[in-house]
Amino acid sequence: MGFLAPWMLLGALTAGVPIALHLIRRNKPTVVPWAAMDFLLRSVRETRSASRFRDMMLLVCRVFVLVLATLALARPLASWVPGTGPVDLALLLDVSGSMRTEEPTATGPRSRFSLARDEAERLVRALPAGSRVRLMPFGDRVEAGQTPSEPLEPALVLESLGRLRQTDLATRLEPALDMAADALAQSDMANKRLWIISDAPAAIWAASAGSLRALPNRLPGANLGWSRVGTALTAHVQLMESGPEGGLLLANTRQPWRVRLRNTGTGPARGLTVRLAMPQTGGADPAAQPADSGNIDEVSLAEIGPGQERVLHLEALLPEGRHGVMATVTWAGERWPIDGSMARVVEARSPRRVLVVERTSTVDPGQASGFFLEQALVALAGEAAPGETKRPLEVLRRSPREIGELTDIDLVFLAGISPPGLPDESARQLLDWCKAGRLLVAWGPFTGVPPVVDNPWGNLFAGVDPAQIQTPPSLPDITQARGILAPFALPPLDRLGRVILRRLHSTGAEDPAEEMLLRTTAGAPLVRRQELGRGEVIRLDLGVDAADSDLVLSPIFPPLVGALSSRAGEVALADHNLQAGAPPRSPGLELGPTRLLRTTDSAETSETRAWNKAGIWRLEENGVPVRDAVWAVRGGTGEGDDLEPAPTSVVHELAGDSLVVVDANSTEAAGILTGQGGEAAWWILLVVLMLLLSEGLVARWAGGSL
């Protein structure tokens, strides 16, 4: 019999308490002068043996209650409990880049990866006979090539552990969780266990909340466990965002470039340098690049305090075309430099053409609803500085019936128009244009718009059913909106919802709180994104007319439009800004089986380095660069984010109540909740309850406390 919380067995010492009380503490009896002593003496004499028996029973009951309660708290794994026996273990071992980080140990610094392997070995060795293990090394996906796909005997797994390799991948739990759950769901073994060994911080657990919550349903009765490795960094600067201010990058124009930094450590970071460059070769390590290699701009920052965030504005002057731009932040004392770099492929064009398709304003029939959009876009373009050419941002405004030629249009805003209501000709034009890899943004209060079936847009613009509006989920649930509106992910979006949106879609309720619920609904975030061919449609359940809300008059409206505009560039270059492991959607490109990036219509590239290494990559064919073949791989994005280990309570919240947290560094379990498999605690607690009941009966029988 094993125990999940063996230190709780120390509580068994409390079993001595009733005995000690019995021996030491005697109740001071009530003294009663008595006359009928003969009867009393006869009664005592005749009931003495029964009384002793009852007293003994009471003492035994009480001792057993304490012993068994302690045993239950120690959470024994008993063979007689269903779910015990051979285990089918899916062992997810984090091999992402952050696992290179060295941790101080008693035997000297060791990488988290090494600690994780030790923990894996410990877990495998502890398995009961007949168990089998599916070893799944993962970064942002399962590294299927490193280990056999079939479950192995524990002895073979121990050998495989030694052959595991570290990668530069980011950490994403969801793909690995999904794959492991699928594999275990097909297992014919009764006792299933899914164990994660990772340094995943709280943000990554939060991002995987959906998969974690689904696990109990997908794997009923299985155990989920997490051994965490890694300790908090005293100072850790992460580059959160890098891109042109206002979104649309204009060629040959000095344009602000926005870089956002965050110190997720517990101490200040000092002497920071942020550099913007166009590296000529691949690789993640900015130190490997020549110091002046394609340098665009550079700025220094004295200090970022713990938990602080800074937005820096650099300047970029780029020629027309696609460019790989890498932003890096360096500072003394960094432990995990990959978090301080962010690569991005941008396209500089001139001019940029934005089409606003509008209807007539309900406020002023003479004014179109796209008026405020145009004003915001003009504000984003800004006034030309002295000596510079005015930014060639062209805003076109057309009616739904006459959309006109869309070939040169970079971005379309539908202002207050429901796309299904567009004339057929205009709808077809927009569909074809979007599917070719463009961004269509539709503004409008779509709440309550019924789903349609015979419509080229499908149900893309079906509104939220007001009847389904529920209590708003917490902010982390609106992850879709986060991906699009990164600057608005937290406070501005929240403010947007709480302050403005409640005026947008009033349900007519008197209670303002009820109106506020409209910020997000169950599964219906404020901002929705849907792919359409190679393009993308973003739907905002927001008014763009002052008749709908005062959103357009608020200071956050221009930045909101800017963020959406920026998204236009992201969509257009989606293939070129790759998350490591994310397959490109370009029909002419595909990822090689393991590490090579190649073209399908030409000979295999001579590039042999791992494509999934973070950085800017240029595809060459026999030493000759392929046209426009520039890719940015975000291998390190998200690594090291909030390296403070997730509090146990947070993880429990994420995973329901079926998670074991084990700290691999201290080899001491940090949490005690688990699933049912093999655990005898509930059975013992049932016995304890029965004993307590018996104790009560015996105590009543025995006539009071001992």
Next chain:
Amino acid sequence: MSGAPILDDSAGQGFLAKAKALGLRALAQVEGGRIGEQKSPRRGFSVEFAQHREYVPGDDPRHLDWRAYARTERLTIKEYRQETNYTLQVVLDQTPSMASPSSPDKGLEGHTGKGYQARLLSLVAGLVAQSQGDQTSLWLADGRNDSRRGDACIIPATVRAGAGQMLANQLREIRPQPGNESPAQKSDLARVLGQVVSRPLRRGLVLVISDLLEEWDPLSSLLRQVRARGHDLLVLQVLHSDEIDMPFTGDVRFDDLESATRVSTRPHQIRQRYTTLVAEWLDRVRADLRGVGADHALVRADKDPHDTVLTLLADRLARRKASGGS
């Protein structure tokens, strides 16, 4: 707290008045020195007709039944039952066992104490008897069986005025005291009953007021002898409800009132057996007393005794009337 029985409050006065109205009737034939309300074994010439008998010379011609002579032409003497007073022999138990319940520290007894209730009943009986013109004699069993107190009769029978006050004064001086006793002292009630039996007393009413917590067989034998002497016997058994029901909880140490015996136990564990033993004993007492033609009533010291006593007196009155008495 004074040990004097209190009858001067409104409840006590009411109780006493009702008791006097009902009277304490002797159901057996008693012998007295004066004309009274009680049946006498002797024939006399009183109010209550007894029988006719043939005239013999020497009979007082005033008692000839001339109507009977007219019908039968035979001289017949008309006899009447002699009614006399009686002597109430109150045997009061104030042995240490009657000190229950009392404070274990101060030895005080309350008005719910058995001793107090017994004295109260004695006083009531004495006053009722006095109101009927009967004599009252008080016998005390207090466990002090020394030579000085060898005679247990502390108030001899008298009908003079102030007898009631004398009884009250005497009762004020009496109080049961807990203490270690010898086995002989423990059976002090038996000793006193022995004296009652051995004295050449006229047939009267013997009222025993006690908890009877002594060895029952000797007591039973003596009570049978009391009846054999022709006395009417009435036993008021005074017990506290605690002694009958054992209602205590938790850890309790019982200190014997008559010895140094101490018993620590959990009453809950012995309650069932104890109450069974007590109930069996009470049944046996009732049966034995009924067997000798004695009256028995259980008086709970912690309850108001008025109803119990008045019911008993009413019952005796009814039975007396049923048997032809007044």
